[in-house]
Amino acid sequence: MTREVGPIPPVGPRDRRETERRTAADRRAAAQGRQGAASASTLPVRVQETIEPAHPAEDHAPLDPAAAFAAQLIGQSGQKRGLKGGPPVLDQARSTYLGAEYSGEKDRRPPAGVVKKTEV
Incomplete structure (x- = not known):
């Protein structure tokens, strides 16, 4: 008890x-534990004698080389992005966001059709 x-x-x-x-x-x-080797009876787990080395990671090619190149260009300082990019960048971001697949009932994008304001 x-x-x-x-x-x-x-x-x-x-x-x-x-x-x-x-x-x-x-x-x-x-x-005593520091002086001698720990006996198997005092350890909470079994000790393996041999430890196998990890296998090297497989070398994967990028899924889409164009996407990797575009990501690299976005990271460079000369690339226009955000509000400073102006209308072309904002329009592209808006179309990409609204053109993505539906992700379930928790999706925050407006439904397709008439754009209207909703009171929160």
């Missing part, structure tokens, strides 16, 4: 030294 639940102590600073202090038995056990 478990021990009884005692009363809740008042709010205040806690003296953590008692819980963090190691006993002499704990120190002796730690010293």
Whole structure:
């Protein structure tokens, strides 16, 4: 069985030294563990004798080289982006956002058809 639940102590600073202090038995056990090899009975898991090296990662070609090139161009300083890009960049971003596939009932895009304002 478990021990009884005692009363809740008042709010205040806690003296953590008692819980963090190691006993002499704990120190002796730690010293013995450092001196000799740990026996299998004291370890929580089985120790494997051989460890297989990891396989090298497979080299994958990019899925779409044009997309990788476009991403690189966007990252360069000469590329127009954001509000500073002007109407062409904003129109392209809008068409890309609205042209993406429907992602479920939590989709925030307006339904296709008449554009109308909704009160929130």
